Amino acid sequence: MVKKSVLKIVTAAALAVGTTLSAFAADPIKIGSVLSVTGPAAFLGDPELKTLQLYIEKINKEGGVLGRQLQLVHYDDGSDAGKANGFAKRLLDDDKVDIIVGGSTTGSTMSMVPLVEKAEVPFISLAGAVVIVEPVKKWVFKTPHTDRMASEKVFDDMKKRGLTKIALFAETSGFGMSGKKETEALAGKMGITLVATETYGPKDTDMTPQLTKIKNTAGVQAIFVFGFGQGPAVVNKSYKQLGLTLPLYHAHGVASEEFIKLSGPAAEGVRLPAAALLVADKLAANDPQKPVTTAYRKAYNDRYKEDVSTFGGHAYDGLMIAVDAFKRAGSTDKAKVRDAIEATKGYIGTGGKVNMSATDHMGLDQTSFLVLEIKNGDWVLVK
Amino acid sequence: MLSQFLQFLFSGVTVGATYALAALGFTLIYNASNVINFAQGEFIMLGGMLAFFFMQSGVPMPLAILLAIAIPALVGIALEKLAIEPARDAEVVTLIIITIGASLVIRGLIQIWLGKGTHSYPAFSGSEPIHIGGATLLPQSLWVLGITALVVVALWYFFSRTLAGKAILATSCNPLAAQLVGINTQWVLLVSFALSAALGAIGGVLLAPITLTSYDVGIMLGLKGFVAAVVGGLGSGLGAVVGGLLVGIIEAMAAGYISSAYKDAIPFILILFILFFMPRGIFGAQVTERV
Numbered sequence: 001m002v003k004k005s006v007l008k009i010v011t012a013a014a015l016a017v018g019t020t021l022s023a024f025a026a027d028p029i030k031i032g033s034v035l036s037v038t039g040p041a042a043f044l045g046d047p048e049l050k051t052l053q054l055y056i057e058k059i060n061k062e063g064g065v066l067g068r069q070l071q072l073v074h075y076d077d078g079s080d081a082g083k084a085n086g087f088a089k090r091l092l093d094d095d096k097v098d099i100i101v102g103g104s105t106t107g108s109t110m111s112m113v114p115l116v117e118k119a120e121v122p123f124i125s126l127a128g129a130v131v132i133v134e135p136v137k138k139w140v141f142k143t144p145h146t147d148r149m150a151s152e153k154v155f156d157d158m159k160k161r162g163l164t165k166i167a168l169f170a171e172t173s174g175f176g177m178s179g180k181k182e183t184e185a186l187a188g189k190m191g192i193t194l195v196a197t198e199t200y201g202p203k204d205t206d207m208t209p210q211l212t213k214i215k216n217t218a219g220v221q222a223i224f225v226f227g228f229g230q231g232p233a234v235v236n237k238s239y240k241q242l243g244l245t246l247p248l249y250h251a252h253g254v255a256s257e258e259f260i261k262l263s264g265p266a267a268e269g270v271r272l273p274a275a276a277l278l279v280a281d282k283l284a285a286n287d288p289q290k291p292v293t294t295a296y297r298k299a300y301n302d303r304y305k306e307d308v309s310t311f312g313g314h315a316y317d318g319l320m321i322a323v324d325a326f327k328r329a330g331s332t333d334k335a336k337v338r339d340a341i342e343a344t345k346g347y348i349g350t351g352g353k354v355n356m357s358a359t360d361h362m363g364l365d366q367t368s369f370l371v372l373e374i375k376n377g378d379w380v381l382v383k
Numbered sequence: 384m385l386s387q388f389l390q391f392l393f394s395g396v397t398v399g400a401t402y403a404l405a406a407l408g409f410t411l412i413y414n415a416s417n418v419i420n421f422a423q424g425e426f427i428m429l430g431g432m433l434a435f436f437f438m439q440s441g442v443p444m445p446l447a448i449l450l451a452i453a454i455p456a457l458v459g460i461a462l463e464k465l466a467i468e469p470a471r472d473a474e475v476v477t478l479i480i481i482t483i484g485a486s487l488v489i490r491g492l493i494q495i496w497l498g499k500g501t502h503s504y505p506a507f508s509g510s511e512p513i514h515i516g517g518a519t520l521l522p523q524s525l526w527v528l529g530i531t532a533l534v535v536v537a538l539w540y541f542f543s544r545t546l547a548g549k550a551i552l553a554t555s556c557n558p559l560a561a562q563l564v565g566i567n568t569q570w571v572l573l574v575s576f577a578l579s580a581a582l583g584a585i586g587g588v589l590l591a592p593i594t595l596t597s598y599d600v601g602i603m604l605g606l607k608g609f610v611a612a613v614v615g616g617l618g619s620g621l622g623a624v625v626g627g628l629l630v631g632i633i634e635a636m637a638a639g640y641i642s643s644a645y646k647d648a649i650p651f652i653l654i655l656f657i658l659f660f661m662p663r664g665i666f667g668a669q670v671t672e673r674v
Contacts, residue, residue: 210643
């Protein structure tokens with residue numbers, strides 16, 4: 001008995017010494033992440049996690065950051081905002097991470113915000129809605145474009161074509177509803193009249209009733225669909241079935257190759273705002289985003305044998321902004337890193353050129369969005 | 384106005400036919416075992432996902448479809464053999480819970496094997512809409528409606544004209560008595576699971592070109608199919624079809640005429656009404672409990 005417990009103590013001590021020693025040698029920088037890798041938002045979390053793993057591995061192979069290795073600590077919230085909150089607590093209290101890059105959906109991000117604000121840990125979110133950075137929260141940043149920017153870009157393009165009376169067709173998901181709110185608020189300011197507003201469920205399989213209603217509304221000049229995932233592809237199919245010819249616009253949430261594949265010929269002529277990543281190969285050679293977007297596409301394609309999506313790009317940007325901030329701060333001191341992130345200037349990422357400031361924790365402007373049109377099953381830049 | 388009504392009707396009938404196929408699957412297993420098989424939705428998902436997988440791997444379409452129906456039938460048999468049969472002395476509620484567990488397992492395996500993406504494949508006979516009275520209908524909808532009708536007729540024939548079908552009915556009425564007259568009730572259970580799985584898979588294969596398919600498509604379809612089965616009267620084949628069409632049409636009309644925001648709520652409210660006045664559903668048998 002005695003012998004055994006002595007042995008235990010010795011082993012424990014040896015282990016403790018071992019860990020402290022190795023901690024001294026190269027204490028890794030801990031990057032925490034809570035992503036929606038499974039569940040309805042899996043199409044966001046899945047490429048995000050793959051991107052983080054791919055690039056953290058790559059950075060470590062090249063010597064790490066500040067001479068230290070990066071260590072990814074990630075949890076899957078299963079697209080449940082409540083779980084994200086619990087995992088964030090774990091990242092902050094148990095894992096003691098140096099920074100959090102994650103939060104696939106606006107819901108999970110917002111459930112984590114109060115915790116990181118209290119713990120004073122820098123947090124770069126990968127979710128879309130404006131509420132994350134407006135009002136500005138001291139420790140919270142984000143990389144994706146906002147829904148408001150998407151609507152603004154779409155309205156700009158509509159006005160160029162002389163379309164001012166439109167029908168809004170929004171999804172009843174968090175993303176769609178937030179987009180609907182922003183779009184409705186923005187329409188008046190930009191001189192666009194919403195003559196019809198309809199909604200659909202994210203899992204609906206037939207949108208012809210709503211589209212028939214829109215078709216029979218007098219004066220509709222264009223349709224703007226706000227949703228993501230498979231719903232918008234079904235909208236395209238129903239739209240084609242009804243033989244509608246009104247210009248059809250989608251939001252940035254559908255910017256993926258999968259969207260074209262799913263819609264088939266029904267996607268022809270559809271326009272949407274998107275980041276340069278999708279059309280990396282079509283960018284002008286002197287475009288500042290050309291090198292970063294083509295490199296990311298190639299790395300991701302080679303490793304996972306699947307097409308990149310904008311969402312993985314958000315994770316790439318988040319990680320690179322964090323790494324850049326660690327380098328400029330010269331340490332992992334949380335306050336210094338936070339200040340460094342806020343001082344990010346001229347970072348060129350997959351989403352565009354990022355210029356953060358004390359009042360802007362996203363740092364992207366309208367120029368970072370391009371309007372794309374689907375022609376012959378491929379993206380075409382609309383000038 | 385008429386064209387608008389027709390459009391809503393077409394939409395409702397197409398969606399309703401898929402609910403009807405799911406509801407028929409529930410009915411089959413319920414009849415054979417009094418179990419409500421909550422893995423029914425997963426059979427629908429398996430049909431669509433497997434058809435996509437085989438077509439993508441270069442298997443010719445007819446063979447791919449055949450495989451996509453045969454494999455779920457085997458899964459149905461496996462489900463009965465491995466999960467239901469070992470627990471056959473348990474209460475019905477326990478068996479229902481087992482089917483929920485099975486549905487999670489099937490969904491999870493497909494999620495890992497075929498990924499989380501959404502997929503689709505071309506419609507069987509083109510996607511050029513057919514114009515009828517100012518409304519449009521996809522050729523694939525005709526496939527859905529036609530096959531559903533065929534399945535209903537085949538099932539009717541099976542249950543009222545063949546010995547095997549009658550054996551299943553007898554087992555559902557009184558398993559002990561059925562056993563006494565020489566019916567192999569174990570075999571009956573196996574057949575009904577295989578049959579309802581194949582039925583669900585047929586629905587999934589037909590639907591995928593219209594509604595797209597993914598690993599989690601079975602949840603909602605299964606739920607709506609269950610609602611349709613309950614509305615029509617659990618255990619009634621005709622009830623399942625009428626219930627499915629009713630739910631689909633009410634949904635489409637609600638979205639078209641009232642508001643798309645209440646589209647999902649209105650059928651459920653109506654269903655509550657129906658069940659309030661007809662607790663056994665529209666075609667449910669009037670059964671009195673013996674005390």
